[in-house]
Amino acid sequence: MKEFAYQRATAVHDALESVAENNTKFLAGGTNLVDLMKRGVETPARLIDVRALPLNGISEARNGDLVIGATTTNSETAAHPEIRRRYPALSQAVLAGASGQLRNMATTAGNLLQRTRCAYFADLASACNKRVPGSGCAAVEGEHHNHAILGTSPSCVATNPSDMAVAMMLFDAVVRYETLTGKGEIPIARFFRPVGDTPNVETTLPTGALITSVTLPRRAEGRRSRYRKVRERASYAFANVSVAADLTVRLGKVREVRIALGGVASHPWRARIAEERLLGGPATPERFRAAAEAELAAATPLPHNGYKVPLARNLVQAVLTDLTRQE
Amino acid sequence: MTTRRQVLKGMGLGAAAVSAPIAGTAEAAPSEAIGSSWTRIEGKDKLRGRARYTADIPVEGMAHGALVTSTITRGLISGIDASATLASPGVIGVLDHRNAPRLNPQAGSPFFGPDGQFLLLQNDVIEHGGWPVALVVAETPEQARAGAERLRVSYVEQPHDIGFSAGHPLLRPALPSFGPDANKGDLDAELAQSAVTVDERYFTPPESACAMEPHAATVWLENGKIRAYDTNQAPFGVAQVLSVLFDKPLTDVRVEAEQLGGGFGGKTGVGPQLILATMAAMIFSRPVRVALTREEVFLTTSARAATEQRVRLGVDRDGRLRAIGHEAAFELSVKAEYIENCVEVAKVLYAADAIRTRINVVPLHILPPNSLRAPGTAPGSFALESAMDELAERLRIDPLDLRRRNEPEVGPVSGHPFTSRNFLRCVEEGARRFGWAGRDHRPRQRREGHLLIGTGMAGTSFLTTAFPSSATITAEPDGTFTVAIAAMDIGTGARTALTAISADVLRVDRSRIRLRIGDSALGPAWGAGGSLGTTSWSWAISSAAEELLTKLESKPSLPVSVTSDTTNEIFSLPPRERHAYSAIFAEVAVDPATGEVRVRRLVGRFAVGRVVNPLMVRSQLVGGMIMGLSMALHEQVVRDEVTGRQVNADFAGYHFAANADVPFIDADVVADYEPDNPLGLKGPGEIGTVAVAAAVANAVWHATGKRQRRLPITLDRVIEG
Amino acid sequence: MTDATRSEISLKVNGKTHRLNVDNRRSLLDALREDTKHAGPKKGCDFGQCGACTVLLDGKRVVSCLTLAVAADGSQVTTVEGLAADDDLRPVQEAFLRLDGFQCGFCTPGQLCSAVGVLAEHRAGWPSAVTSDVSPDHRCRLDAEEVRERMSGNLCRCGAYPSIVRAVLDAAEREEVKR
Structure with missing residues (x-):
């Protein structure tokens, strides 16, 4: 690891000023950043520790939205009564990630910004367009058993490893941030960028911005x-495929449905094609399966990850069917 | 034998200890300690964080070494630019092939000959990915690592070959060190006359030992002598090899360890950490610690070889085996010989008119394979016992009946008598406990909601013997006995077991035993390997105790010491078939929609000789079974075919079973006693791991109707459209 | 190395305050092992993938290998050495001993700290990934399946898992009785 300076920020504005300096990064839980620094993938000259900033905790906004502070730990999120009551899939998703220890460290913002677990990204000796733009992608010809099948490009087939973000995609969360020029917000559907030929640019967050909270709509x-x-x-492993779903059925018809997939793309994948297919139609396992198939029609599996297509299809069917049984 | 078996009947775990006659002595020893479920002697230290592992023991003035490993798989080092490293804060120096001490290329193993993996930093040649090319030594671990990151190594790449298959043009026979091929009868003729046959191929991947403690060594020189703390399973054997490597007399090398954080074969011999730390201590005249990173443990120590095995079985309509053919091929490195003896079980477990075994290797540009818990038998039994299940399927009979009908009277290949054979007892007791009776042997018959449920079984033999060792016992003036032997406790409970054994053979309370282990200076001794640690060490201890007790009869002035050497006794054992046995029963739940396989129940019954400590033996058996479960479902070293390097060299990529994967496990022993061991012991250390993969694979077939001939049984191999 | 890359920090480890000057790169694990001389926490992977380095940081279980020492400045740390007074064993430690919840012992310091964390998290009503209903109105019982999931961040290669699960349940029961 390269030597670096460390500062603990006590005010958001100070943190933003500090990070504007060359090669400075925010540090929160450290579960991903410190890992990547040990591997030499991240080489910041300075870390600004943001955990002392007043960005911690979960509160209800006046309009009924739930606001999760950027430095709220994953454990706190998963255990929060309002999350468990109103957004159970988010609690479940967070609890399905990492381990108890890591969830006690990892934060909301850090989880959203975590990098792929593609082994070639983490290995300096390998070609990786995400790490070194233009160097190539070793995974396409190499080991890609757990790589993406949707929204890939020839330049990158890595997946986003977050469970939390899949559930946030489901609930149409909004990411709020601050920069030196002011505050902003990005709906999560626009937060993650498509891969294209710039897999190194993963989000639409402005340079130098600090995520301050994530809002879950009422x-x-x-x-x-x-x-x-x-x-x-059975535990303590990244997803091959995960599904977050939300379903309302009235009189046997799908009134509302939202589906998000994890482990299949460079970002949490909102299955809008499947949702459209299902809306208003009968809530049957056959229809769920057909809708998932429609979503996955665009899949571009590689030689060793083709199993993810039937897995994602079956899992969507199983989760939706399960939700109809609970109704 | 029958009498002895009857005497020992009921000596299950948890049953009271049974006094058994000790071979070679006229009288029966009191057996109060052996058979008692004492908790671990060092238990409280381990639970308070006070037990000291190699990397916990500081040495005054110690520097730290960090490895630089090859990023190419094959080629030559064309240059090493150390300028940035040497300018890096705290760096003391760099060791590479240009300045490293020369090593003796004759160093190796008595079984496999000279070992090229020891010859670190001797030349510019790279023959596998991850080969250490330099060691950076600095004042702190962070400085050493940062210095290593700054070393610029350039290479000229050459084409590599890591593509293992039994059809590889370089395929050749393995060394015959573990005995000749079996060539009993005419396999082809018997197969031709068989009513039902199986001819299938089975595949197992490379696997890694993954002891939780990464390899580490701290080495310093004391008056020209090499002193080392090192993580290994065999301090004497390691000191011996180290002395050859560095051309020192054995008396000038001393290797010690207090606690070992697991070995499982991965710490059998001299690891790169010890060689590099020794070199650095010599060159920089400082004590040097080399603690491998987890990635380096994967890349630079050893792995179990990938195997491809063809099993041919032929059987009469009534289930009597006519033919067993087991041809195994495994991958080898170009640096050292090794034998993954997959065919051991095929020579022992079942009677057949014709038995033919072959064992071949393919040398490739890979990390040299070596022992991993139950070498040979773990992958070998997966093939043989899967094939037996396929045979039962084709015969439409109970897999248990197939075993019952083929129980041999004598060694099926050797013709030698068995010393104690309790395989069917394991099968029957396991089946009873598991509730096997009434099983519908047809596949895909049981469902629970969306889950498919299946059961499967498999069994094995496991060679047991003892290796020559020496122990020194001193009767102290204060009435205590110091028992010294170069044994290692790698987590097996050796300290506790050897203390109990010492107490019994000396006929004193165990509070009067002071056990010293973990030090090569204590004399020649076998290591903690081959499930033969306790059988070998206890023999040396009982031999010394016997002589000491005789000496003490003349009331000499104390202290009095006796040193034993069991070489002659062990080498004069008659040729007989000595084995432990097991039967494993598994129940799995399979979600066909996702391919997820969960092991819901595991029952194992074991004939592992007399039980020294039921609590710890059960832990070893259960732990072994969990490693077998893990082998069935999770484990594989994945190499990139293009670069030749391991892709999953960490615990996020190389999965082994986590707590959530493991059910409560029912492991127990059947009454058993090994007459060719002074204390009746066999080894329980590895047999738990054997046969589990086949039992699980057979259960997955029973659940789904689809055979799993390739490990691990990952979800992509099970998912149904 | 410039001064900016080192920091003066204070750590309260098992009740005793240590003032240290650390390289900012130093992990909490290395600071404990090398600087405050607590060799209990173990380095099994150094990347948060095994749990052997688990300690309680301000009462919460964390992996100390991915915690920078400098970021832990001002914190209270409990290592395995601090789980019980000098010659005592805490109930969970005693259960590990009696039920043989370890073999080589290398993962044990992390298992124990994690177990203490698990018991506290369960007492606080936290659900887990196997809790059938995460609703706050549903009280989840700590059974074997729950313990397995909650302890899955601590790998054990000796395969002591079943005994570890029994030991944690045993300790939970005794705590329950005590309260």
């Missing part, structure tokens, strides 16, 4: 939603 109590994650071991 939602009635007791509404069902569900997150299910399939992985290579």
Whole structure:
């Protein structure tokens, strides 16, 4: 690891001024950044620790939205009564990620900004367009058993490893931030950039911005939603495919449906094609399956990750079917 | 034998200890300690964080070494630019092939010959990815690592070959050190006359030992002598090899460890950490610690070889085996010989008119394979016992009946008598405990909601013997006995077991035993490997105790010491079939929509000789079974075919079972006693791992109707459209 | 190395305050092991993938290998050495001993700190990934399945998991009785 300076920020404005300096990064839980610094993937000259900033905690806004502070730990998010009551899929998603120890460290903003776990990204000796633009992608010809099938480009087939972000995609969360020029917000659907030929630029967050909170739009109590994650071991592993879904059925017809997929793309994948197919139609397993197939028609699997297509389809079907049973 | 078995009947774990006659002595020893479930002697230290592992022990003035490993798989080092490294804060120096001490290329293993993996930093040649090319030594670990990151190594790449298959043109026979191929009867003729046959191929991937403690060594020189704390399973054997490598007399090398954080074969021999730390201590005249990173443990130590195995079985309509053919191929490095003896079980477990085994290797540009818990038998039994299940399927009989009908009277290949054979007892007791009776043997018959449920079984033999060792016992003036032997406790409970054994053979309370282990200076001794640590060490201890007790009869002035050497006794054992046995039963739940496989129940019954400490033996058996479960479902070293390098060299990429993957496990022993061991012992250390993968794979077939002939059984291999 | 890359920090480890001058790169794990001489926490992977380095940081279980020492400045740390008074064993430690919840012992310091964290998290009503209903109105019982999931951030290669689960349940029961 390269030597670096460290500062603990006590005011947001100071933090923003500090980070404007060359090669400075914000540090929160450190579970991803410190990892990447140890590997030499990240080489900041200075870290600004933002955990002492007043960005911690979960509160309800006047309009009923729920606001999760940027430095709220994943554990706090998952355990919060209002999250569990109104956004159970978010609680489940967070709990499905990492381990108890890591969730006690990792923060909301850090989780949103975490980098891919593609082994070639983490290995300085490998070609990786995300790490070194223009160097190539070792995964396409190499090991890609757990890589993306949707929205990929020839330049990158890495997946986003976050479970939390999949549920936030489901709930149409809004990311709020501050820069030296003011405050801003980005709906999560626009927060992650498509891969294109710049996989190194992952989000639409302005340079030098500090995420201050994530807002979950108002939602009635007791509404069902569900997150299910399939992985290579029963716990403490990244997703092969995960599904977050939210379904309202009245008189056998789909009144509202939202579906988000994890482990299939460079960002949490909102399955809007499937949602459109289902809306207003009968809530049957066959229809769920067909809708998932429609979503996955655009899949571009590689030689070793083709299993993700039937897995994602089956999982969407299973989770939606499960939600109809709970109704 | 029958009498002895009857005497020992009921000696299950948790049952009271049974006094057994000790071979070679006229009288029976009191057996109060052996058979008692004492908790671990060092337990409280481990639970308070006070037990000291190699990297916990500071040495005054110690510097830290960090490795630089090759980023290419094959080629030559064309240049090393150390300028940035040497300018990096705290860096003391760089060791590479231009300035490293020369090593003796004859150093190696008695079984496999000279070992090229030891010859670190001797030339510019790279023959596998991750090969250490330099060591950067600095004042602190962070400075050493930063210095290593700044070293610029350039290479000239050459084409590599890591593509293992049994059809590879370089395929050749393995060394015959573990015995000749079996060539009993005429395999082809028997297969031709068989009513039902199986001819299938099975594949197992490279796997890594993954002891939780990464390899580490701290080395310093004391009056020209090499002193080392090192993570290894065999301090004497390691000191011996180190002395050859550095051309020192054995008396000038001393290797010690207090606690070892697991080995599982990965710390069997001399690791790169010890060689590099020794070199650095010599060149920089400082004590040097080299603690491998987790990635380096994967890249530079060893792995279990990938295997491809063809099993042919032929059987009469009534289930009597006519033919067993087991041809195994495994991958080898170009640096050293090794034998992944997959065919051991095929020579022992079942009677057949014809038995033919072959074992071949393909040398490739890969990390040299070496022992991993139950070498040979773990992948070998997966193939053989999967094939047996396929045979039962084709015969439409109970897999248990297939075993019952093929129990041999004598060694099926050797013709030698068995010393104690309790395989069917394991099968029957396991089946009873598991509730096997009444199983519908047809696949895909049980459902629970969306889950498919299946059960499967498999069994194995596991060679047991003892290796020559020496122990020194001193009767102290204060009435205590110091028992010294170069054993290692790698987590097995050796300290506790050897203390109990010492107490019994000396016929004193265990409070009077002072056990010293973990030090090469204590004399020649076998290591913690091959499930033969306790069998070998206890033999040396009981031998010394016997002589000491005789000496003490004349009331000599104390202290009095006796040193034993079991070489002659062990080498004069008659040729007989000595094995431990097991039967494993598994129940799995499979979600066909996702391919997820969960092991819901595991039952194992074991014939592992007399049980020294039921609590710890059960822990070892359970732990072994968990490693088998993990091998079945999770583990594989993945190499990039283009670059030749391991892609998943960390615990996020190389999965082994986490807590959530493991159910409560029912492991127990059946009454058993090894007459060719003075204390009746066999080794329980590895057998737990064997046969589990086949039992799980057979259960997955039973659940789904689809055979799993390739490990691990990952979800993509199970998912249904 | 310039001064900007080192920091003066204060750590309260098992009740005792240590003032240290650390390289900013130093992990909390290395600071504990090398500077404050607490070798209990172990370096099994150094990347948060095994849990052997688990300690309680201000009462919460964390992996000390991914925690920078400088970022822990001013914190209270409990390592395995501080789980019980000198010659005592805490109930969970005693259960590990009695039920043989360890073999080589290398992962054990992390398992124990994690177990203490798990018991506290459960007492606080936190759900887990296997909790059937995460609703705050649903009280989740700590059974074997829950313990397995909650302890899954601590790998054990010896395969002591079943005994670890029993030991944690045993300790939970005794705590319950005590309260």
